Amino acid sequence: MNDAFHHFAQGLAPFIADERIISDPLRTLAFGTDASFYRLIPKLVVTVINEQEVQKVLELAHKYKVHLTFRAAGTSLSGQAVTDGVLVRLGNGWNKAAVLNNGAQLQVEPGVIGARANQLLAPFARKIGPDPASINTCKIGGIIANNASGMCCGTAQNSYQTLASMRLILADGTVLDTADEASKNAFRQSHASLLQQLADLRTQVLATPALHERIVKKFRIKNTTGYSLNALVDFSDPIDIMQHLLVGSEGTLGFVSQVIYHTVEEHAYKASALLLFANIEQTSKAVTALSSAPVAAVELIDRAGLRCVEDKPGMPDYLRTLDEQAAALLVEVRAGSDAELQQRLSETTAALQAFDTLQPKTFTTDKNTCQLYWNIRKGLFPAVGAVRAKGTTVIIEDIAFPVENLAPAVLELQALFKKYHYDEAIIFGHALAGNLHFVFTQNFTDPAEVQRYADFMDEVCVLVVGRYDGSLKAEHGTGRNMAPFVEMEWGGQAYELMWAIKQAFDPAGLLNPDVILTRNLRTHIENLKPIPEADDLIDRCIECGFCEPVCPSRNLTLTPRQRIVIMRELKRQERDGKNPAYKTLLDDYQYQGIDTCAADGLCSMACPVGINTGDLSRKLRHERNQKHAGKAQWVAEHFAGVSKTSRGALQLMDITRDLVGDGVISTMAKGVNILTLGATPLWHDAMPTAADKLNPCEYGVNELTQVVYFPSCASRTMGPGAKEDDQRSLMQVTLDLAQKAGVHLAMLPDQDQHCCGMPLESKGHFEQADAMRAALNAALLQASDNGRLPVLIDTSPCVFRLQQQLDERIQLLDPIRFANRFLVPNLDIRPTHEPVAVHVTCSTTKQGLGEELIALARQCSTQVVVPADITCCGFAGDKGFMLPELNASALAPLKAQVEHCVEGISTSRTCEIGLSRHGEIPYHSLFYLLDRLS
Template sequence: MPTAAPPQATLAAPYDRVLAELATVLPAARPGTRLITDPLRTLAYGTDASFYRLIPKIVALVETEEEVVRLLRITRSHAVPVTFRAAGTSLSGQAVSDSVLVVLGDGWRGCAIGPAATTVTLQPGVIGAEANRRLAPLGRKIGPDPASIATAKIGGIAANNASGMCCGTAQNSYRTLESMRLVLADGTVLDTADPASCQDFQRSHGALLDRLAGLGARTRGDEALAGRIRDKFRIKNTTGYSLNALVDYQDPVDILQHLMIGSEGTLGFISSITLRTVPEHPHKASALLFFPDIGEACHAVALLKAAPVDAAELMDRASLRSIQDKPGMPPQIRGFGPDAAAVLVETRAESAAALDANVMAIGAVLADCVTIGDSRFTTDAKACDGFWKIRKGLFPAVGAIRQTGTTVIIEDVAFPLPRLAEATRDLQDLFVRHGYHEAIIFGHALEGNLHFVFTQAFDTQAEIDRYRRFMDDVAVLVVERYDGSLKAEHGTGRNMAPFVAMEWGPQAYGLMQEIKDIFDPDGLLNPGVILNGDPEAHLKNLKPLPPADPLVDTCIECGFCEPTCPSHRLTLSPRQRIVGRREIARLEASGDDPGRLAAIGAAYEYQGIDTCAACGLCATACPVGIETGLLIKSMRGERRGALARKAGSLVADHMEGTLGLTRSGLRLADLARRTVGHGVVQAAARALTGGHLPALPHSLPTAASFALTSDPAAGDDRPTVVYAPSCVSRTMGPAASDPQKRPLPEAVESVMRKAGFRIVYPEAADGQCCGMPLESKGLIEAADAKADAMLAALAKASDGGRHPVVMDTSPCTLRLRKRAADSGLRILDVAEFLGEFALPRLEIAKTAGPVMLHLTCSTRRMGLDGALTAVARACAETVVVPPDVGCCGFAGDKGFTTPELNAHALRHLPASVPDGCASGYSTSRTCEIGLSDTAGVPYRSIVYLVDACATAKVEQKARVAEPAF
């Protein structure tokens, strides 16, 4: 199996010398894992959420500040440009490069909360939502709240001065900055919170500080210029550099660090940042308010500006049309007129009484506004989350319905609030004039900030010219008619760089050029971004989006999927797999570069196909629900061919025998392990399988042995459940080293009987399987046939769906639920059964020691992570759910055949195991194998924990109510 990284490309000078020198700075366990030059992965990393693509010659994964320092000194000595990248959710092309792309590795996740949580110090690799998760128990959060906060990292949030729906202009990175630690273009480190560091910097870079101080003094002394800058930043503005630093501060260090905010990596590297936190009020209410037209909606927003409102999101009629069929949307939207608009409002407070007062105040403010439909506020968290989730999905919603091959573009402007309605209508007129009939407008209306989304083809010069004319007209409209911001919060990037001088004028633009020269006189940091003398820069290096497969053609390459993916940074993420597949499709269609096609295709076998866990978690983060694993399974099926499909059918038809052989193999492995040792067994297994089974975990299961016998029906008044043990739980028992020796079905039966249930098994239960092992290998037809046969047996056992079916393995539950959507069967995952039906009928004595809990991918996808956690907490005083562990990467049998995927996915797990922890729990036997090996404590089904803590309720206490199945 090809576990080595792809061969590195031969680079021309000076990149060959840079690569050689960087190899001494960035050591790697395997070649090509931290310095990447192969055609597939450089292409994959040359993609961000924008509609631009540049392919870097070298991708360097850095782990420490010292590595950044040495990298900058090496690249500077060879005059080679460098671009820094965090999560790559940038929308304006500021995170791509055709030179050296520097990507944050795992070593940038530090988070230190200050006294009383009034400040938080974050390294640039911390995801924004993770910072908020850590602050939440203390009632605080960071100010910036971009829609991409679940993916975007602090480095990018600060470097773009990202804001979002609730932070306005008062709580963005610029306004909440306390201090930062940064690396300048020459490799010098400055910690603005450390007086000694500042003194050292004064001695080494006094001339730079003097230039900044002089620039500030000169700007503040020009009343017209200073006033112009202050006016420009009264509304959201990320066009160009943060010139407000020159008028807001006099200390050159303060000017320097505030200029870094919004500089998009063109002035230096932020290696740590301390932000002042803001309150996260526990009580919230939201309302989706509808108005007859955009004018009335904007009138309402102007009134709300002075009300206790934390967010007001404007949506035009086209926006509403794109989401009106989404779950949770009021059905009345469909009947609204062609000019209707909406404002999604949120208010927050420290107490329920204060929240009620806010809602009343807002109602009074809006009393004279004309609304249509229901205008009530709700405090229901699920309803509120649904509203905001749909609002955040407006951008990709357009992308998902675009014509294949076109690009979805989002622009981001701001207008003075009193003229918002007029400006919105003018934008709508521009759409009509240029033929963008699918365009929608929405945005953070309290700040006059509008986003508009449209689709654009770049495959002909005529289409590029149409985009050029449209953007020219947008610039004239925003700048000359309304004196607004061409970029309000998404950053200048490449997309608006040619228009910065137009917005700011020659004098202010000259300040920006001086700033760039002070920080980066050689112009090597992210060239072409923010300042770009090419008036057509926004029309070059446009990203192709050729059709690749209907399963993924709606992908807009936003990258929201990446934090969920267990193979991200080992090989490829879902976004990168789609990028690679699109390039293969493009090359196949064009036929113009067979060598590149062969190289990318060969690398994709391992990078794209073999190391994909196909766990489906990417679909939970994807705004349009793309499950990249379905594409990979399809490709696996194509790769295997007809012979493999026949073999899959044979296995499906003889499942009982196949499982018997597996049990025999486990018995032999256990015997050999006890006789000659684990190492000898592993070497033998590797030799016998030709290297296809490179790893036998120390926690290898023993063979399970258990008789599946239904309870008799006669004279039994207990509620009936159909128990469908998975083929894995029927085959794999606990590991030999696990103190627990009983097979899972025995533990499930024990809990069911304690809770007073009658157990029924389906016919021929030993041969039943949901088909998951076959599906994961791309043998979809055989997998579905096996699932259908199992569903037929379950329908009979459940008396046509009268009795619920309980499954003990979450991946199997999910697969059968999807296959049985219209069958009338109620299929319960073990977490549901335990929490809703078993625990209320049991006496529980909590265990005192801490326990680990792993939430499987399937559990999360079914929305049962909360249910499983509640079961664990009902049985243990302390439950640890590691925040840095998602999919375990064992992926059925991938833990045996591709162990590096499991190791990579669980690399953060050991640090989360608390002292005194003796066990972990989950709901998938194969996941538990890898978890046990990595954590150093045995993982087993959550059923074992419940069984250990539970006793039957005493009969004479009270008759336990019948479960409401």
């Protein structure tokens, strides 16, 4: 880090906490990646949480002449969210949102994920206009900065068109709120020169008919190449021009700290059809016909794309029989009522009447079938990424043509694929907007391969611009990828207009240089990201970042994407020769990458290619913990004794707590933790008491038994928190509740000897963990009379672990399924009006039971709270005891959302400990709530 960046970092220190200023090699490398195929390693990563910090960063950037880049979620595909300067990322202070005017508008900050914005609007049957494919991950800041659109957004509902107002921070640190008259009036006084420059640029455009017409024409189709020059045509007030220029400016003109959107209708009635045509020409003509029909989306998929998904589960058999020239349209029609939907379907069918299809033109309203069709479409990008050769990058490009030119353009694009031997390339896209995506794989380690890519892209640009005057970037943003070609698309006059805009907003050129505009015509083939082989578990990763919002360590150490980035670099250095920094990188990865990974597996559900980074962490733990294999074997063989010792330790702590209080115990535990180098747990007032000892022999299997009950080892060991009103153990509550519902439970006489093996598996002791699971499997099979009786396990994580290798005869019941099948039908539940919080554990999510748990809670309370932005709690077995900072970070947003609740429910005893501590309300099993209210 040179002197300028060093002084910059020193200047930040009085204003921004040390933990939010990152300069170490491991984490700067981790943040050097976004979803694009570029890598630039920042000198510093600064996490900002409010406007004042952004202003200070900008002030210091000017003082020390350092360049900076703003990042929201890092799902950008064109290289606009990476830098070798200062990366300024959004912290947790940017997550506020408010629904206005009964849903007609949404006021939202840049850190809010797009899908969360739509969740807030759902009760009003509204949504934001932009609908990018990354909406479950990308944030409002990125959606605005890239003018992202999507499948149904078109050109009429993007951020530019639905913007009501904006709160922004200019490069000089000035804050302007365009919804506030006082702010605007003050800005007109302080920045009269800037506003005059914008007014003059508008006058210049209006006085140049050819330029004016060019701008109007370019934005008739989707276009995110260069700046939003249409602002100079569409608006006369310089402040309106300014805020619309910020849309799609990719952080090169300023920082957007808040927007108010005009929302759009979210139709309740939908129908979809997958229409197959003999060739691309017929397909494209059908698109033209549909452009005047009342359709919400028309997605084109070429034959290569269909081939990528034809063998996926649930795909229609007829896809495999299609001719090589075939293509498809996925059409969706939406309406506010069933009658309106039928009318629109009638008009759409009439528009298609002149076209022959390979299968009947059948629209369906069946949700499962519609979901199947859209899974075909959404599976295209990851399908290519999943089967690419190791060491290659998957690239998705984004162009647009006038709709009438779609057919010849697709054919010429396919010809280019053949010419440059991109045989795996596929084409799909938002056909109504003339917007095509094409996906192919590329090796960037060989200079000849880089040149092949450069030559191919040169010809693509000639095709798009020279042949059809289309858009080189329709919705993914210009970034670094198309910056060298902006002048080619727009022409010299418009290009210089863009440079004038950049100069007016950022005269020092410090905001995201070489993005959108560049004088370096090789920007698109420099700083290309290496994708070296690392491990079969993660080699398919395309570094899209979709995994990050669900990761409990995302605000503490690394995300799954970042763990993979570092692992790839470590493996590369191992092969190529370890440099002096290798050992430091490896040592730092132990805590950052391995120890603080909760290994909950939620990342695999968000990942488009199904990668579970937790499997990698467990594998690495396995490799590094082999020296402790003997101890693990002893634990597996003496588990009853281990459980007894654990319960005894908790009983001792209960006595000590009664004598000296939680505060003294906490201080003592902290000292012991330090002396043992973190090998002993820390203590807090939400720690569990010891569970009451029950005699399982009193609950033997007999002719009345309906369900075999196996309490998890956590339930057998840990009782409720000391401050809980109900001091019964979960075992006792389960037995009492079942008796109340008239359900006869039986228990294993030797249950203390058994465990599903999860504690050992999480530490990488796979063989010992699997042996424990196998022993429990055998015991349950015998107790259940070879599966005749269902088996209840009272915590979801253990159920999920057992299901991975369960004897197919055993009917295993999660607490949620047991409640719905055996308890609720036999109980008189009297709902409370007090608010109850619900935590859906990661294992519950992976079993697809989250909505069932929430529905059960709603039968018990008229006010159910499901906190936003809480996925895995980060307790992760015993990590909540040994690494409490992971649990604290994952649950940081919890307290503010549940402070008005009287209690919380979940289905994991260990998770409930951390939830109680950080939510500051008692969390316990669902069974406690059901028992109290029935």
